[in-house]
Amino acid sequence: MKNKFYQIYTVLLLSIFTLISCDESDDPEIIELEVQTAEDIPANPDGAPPSYTFFDLDEGIVLAKSDSNSNKWDLAFSKTTILTNSGISGPGNGGALIVDGIFEDLKTVPETGFNEDTEESLAIPTGSGSGWYTYTGPTGSPAHAILPVPGKVIIVKTGEGKYAKVEILSIYEGNPDTANAEFEDLATRATYGYYTFRYVVQTEENTSF
Amino acid sequence: MMKFTVIIFALLLSQNSFSQIEHLLKGKITDKDGKGLPHATIKAGEKGAISNVNGEFRISLTDGTHTISVSSVGFITQTHSLVIPDQKEFKVILQEDIQKLNEVVVSATKTSRSIENIPLPIEVISAEEIEKIGALRLDEVLLEQVGMQIVSDHGTGLQIQGLSSDYILFLIDGEPIIGRTAGTLDLTRLAVDNIERIEVIKGPASSLYGSEAMAGVVNIITKKPNEGLSASIRARYRTFGTSDLNATVGYASKKTSASIFFNRVGSNGYDLNEETLSQTIPKYSGYTVNPKFVFKFSDKVNLSINSRMYSENQENLAEVTIGEEEVIMDDLGKRSDWNLMPTLEIKLKENHHLQLRGYHTQYKTESELINKEDRSIYESSYFDQFFNRIELQYDWYINEKHITTFGLGHTNEKVNATNYADINEFRANYAFLQYQWIPTDRFNVILGGRFDSHNAYDSRFSPKLAAGYKLNNWINIQASFGGGYKSPDFRQLLLNFTNPVAGYTVLGSTIVQDRMEELTQQDQIETIYIDPKTIETIKAESSIAYNLGFDLFPGKKSKVAFNFFRNEISNLIETAPIARKTNGQNVFSYFNFDEVITQGVDIKGDFQLSPNLNLSAGYQFLDSKNIEDINEIKNGEVFKRDPATNRTLKVSLKDYGGLVNRSRHSGNAKLFYINNQYNFDIALRTIYRGKWGVGDSNGNGIIDSENEYADDYFLLNLAVNKVLFQKITLESGINNILNVKNSFVPTMPGRIWYAGINIKLSKNNN
Secondary structure (H helix, E strand, O other), rough: HHHHHHHHHHHHHHHHHHHHHHHHHHOOOOOOOOEEEEEEOOOOOOOOOOOOEEEEEOOEEEEEHHHHHHHOOOOOEEEEEEEEEOOOOOHHHHHEEEEEEEOOOOOOOOOOOEEEOOOOOOOOOOOOOOOOEEEOOOOOOOOOEEOOOEEEEEEEEOOOEEEEEEEEEEEEEEOOOOOOOOOOOOOOOEEEEEEEEEEEOOOOOEEOO | EEEEEHHHHHHHHHOOOOOEEEEEEEEEEOOOOOOEEEEEEEEOOEEEEEEEOEEEEEEEEOOOEEEEEEEHHHHHHHEEEEEEEEOOOEEEOEEEEOOOOEEEOOOOOOOEHHHHHHHOOOEEHHHHOOOOOOOOOOHHHHHHOEEEEEOOOOOOOEEEOOEEEEEEEEOOOOOEEOEEEEEEHHHHOOOOEEEEEEEEOOOOOHHHHOOOOOEEEEEEEOOOOOEEEEEEEEEEEEHHHEEEEEEEEEEEOOOOOEEEEEEEEEEEEEOOOOOOOOOOOOEEEEEEEEEEEEEEOOOOEEEEEEEEEEEEEEEEEEEEEEEOOOEEEEEEEEEEEEEEEEEEEEEEEEEEEEEEEEEEEEEEEEEEEOOOOOEEEEEEEEEEEEEEEEEEEEEEEEEEEEEEEEEEEEEEEEEEEOOOOOOEEEEEEEEEEEEEOOOOOOOEEEEEEEEEEEEOOOOEEEEEEEEEEEEEEEEEEEEEEEEEOOOOOOHHHHHHEOOOOOOOOEOOOOHHHHHHHHHHHHHEEEEEEOOOOHOOOOEEEEEEEEEEEEEEEEOHHHHHHHEEEEEEEEEEEEEEEEEEEOOOOOOEEEEEEEEEEEEEEEEEEEEEEEEEEEEEEEEEEEEEHHHHHHHHHOOOOOOEOOOOOOEEEEOOOOHOOOOOOOOOEEEEEEEEEOOOOEEEEEEEEEEOOEEEEEEEEOOOOOOOOOHEEEEEEEEEEHHHEEEEOOOEEEEEEEOOOOOOOOOOOOOOOOOEEEEEEEEEEOOOOO
């Protein structure tokens, strides 16, 4: 009984200390940036000839095809291929870099390492295990699935040269749970080709996330 | 002057020798069956001797009456009063000490030693147990043993102390069985009806056996014919049209013995996955022939020749996608092995024993995919491996306290296969030395080491130190330390394989540079992850291991044994992608990178509940981990997804599920009952395998989430045998009574019924 009391007491004390120290370290100048979620962005789900969906992270909207030659768009999706508004893909000042970590923990933009889309490779590489996803293959569990690799955060340089961080959550409609039997069974699996991702875009005032 | 010196010398010695004339006493110590007992201790006051491999001994004694005691571990000590020189020959028949295990094992020291005197974790599975449980192939026997797991991975393999088949050396009568697929030696190749006993040493034995003996050694000792003429025939039939036929004929006299064993096994196989066209276990038939021959030239020279031939055919169907079309193919497989092992044993002098062993073996597989419609060959491949060895072993039983064993050997190994660059050859020389020291009845030590030098990789020394101590009547303690290693195999060094369906490529470590250059020239490479020039030839995998065992004898009829183990393996060989091809698939090669630890405890209890009823139960706790994974988790570099939101979370250490295919908990219980009145026996066994990781499904490469495990299961097996007219045994049983199925265990198709007959005939010369 006595022991339990001490335990609770210690936990309480520690919590208070933690709260105090948290308060102290918080930088009052930083304005919390809002985490946005883009849901079910179609990425050529019907498998027609290469057809991209152009997305503007600042506004959080899908753009018309006619905007593809502007620097308005930031990411373009078709199946597992994601273009950035850079190099061979677009006229913008975009680019991207994939870093390992937790979305929330990533606070600063790396100074170097950004890539542009080139003939040889895209800033966000395709291929199982090369970029942001893995293909589970015939023996995987679940089989024949495209799953985002956990712990991959894409730092995107937008068409206008701002920075955003993106975590892709799913490429299946409705962001389904991929560990259950419904997803396991190809007959009942959600439709492939719809992106759900969350992201944060830097504002003029804020260079950290 | 010369004469004078001799007289002085004689006078000086007279006190000791001239007044006490010694006479030689020759003797032989046997068990109740007349088999000589080696290493028995003979004591007469201050003097002592030790019996040789045939149980014979010599001792020089002064005239008069002597009290002689004869003792051997596992037997009741006898004391006799003898009068010298009247008694010149002395024969002793020792009675077994029921309380103690009297099993003699050879694998642990390469000399015949009582299991009680070996301070290493060792299991002996008797022919009696194998017969009672109605097993057909070796996997069915090992499945029911403590701390041994049957794992299906490119064949039916074994796991000991959490280490897979790659690291276990399999021997038949002391010589290695070759022929592995991706490291797994398929246990279904081995019939069990000609097995006298199986000795399993757990923990590294590279100090005697060299490469592969890292997790342990499984030594299959085949039956020798009994004296006189003997024959046996055994036939069994099982669910899935499985039939098994065994026949043995043997003859043995004092001078020669010869026997031949034949086995045919066949099955229709079965299918556990309706969705695929191919059967889980294909239709197959296999033949084993095992002739043995022994000739005694004299008491001192003995020649034996053993051989084994095995041939198996498999028939299955396969569905292959060519372009857009699904084509049905006949999937045909053949595999065979054969070996020849001549052994010459020479007794140079009393207590000096020389063995010259030769060994030649070949393993061959052929497989073909044939279009069912037009009979055209779509794909064919073969694998052909030779292994030759010559070994000289010299045992010197210095006296009852010191035994040394020394050996020298040469091996050469060749492989010629579809996916290998050329005919490739390995050559190795080795030497081993072992010293057994038995200072007192309570304490014994084994010290040994082996040096291997090889043409394809670095030389290696494998040490061993083991000690046993009898604390009191009911506690024995054993501790051992050893080093083990496994050299890279042909596949890891020389494989040049491109999967015809998926299109990925795997390149062995020594050919990776040249092949990558070729692929680059052919414009097949898109991105290089690791520069092939920086890839070093892989090193041998190595381990150090610690074992600590306690044998407790709480009552006269029970034994409980604990063995704590820890294996630390470094330079584990794994594949890793080195480049991406233009077809989007990767090129893989082999690297040394991981460090792995397996540790835990095996507990086994044997209880003779009544003269007719024996219960044994075992449990293994196993903890396995990859140090690199642990460090990455600690550094917060390993992630998973929250299934509800698909957001990334950090993996914590408590989620870490260890290495794939390892069950944290496993165990078994066996009940053997004999009814002497009605001549029948019952063997009821249950086997438990706790859940185990099967593979990553959430993209972080480790086992950490619930859906990455296979479910645990219980098996319940029953066998009933009834003896008629002493010579005929009717056998029947049900394996997997509970009809358990597990999609990750292809060797578990559900309930299996069987029935059979076993007839043994013998005619003694005497």
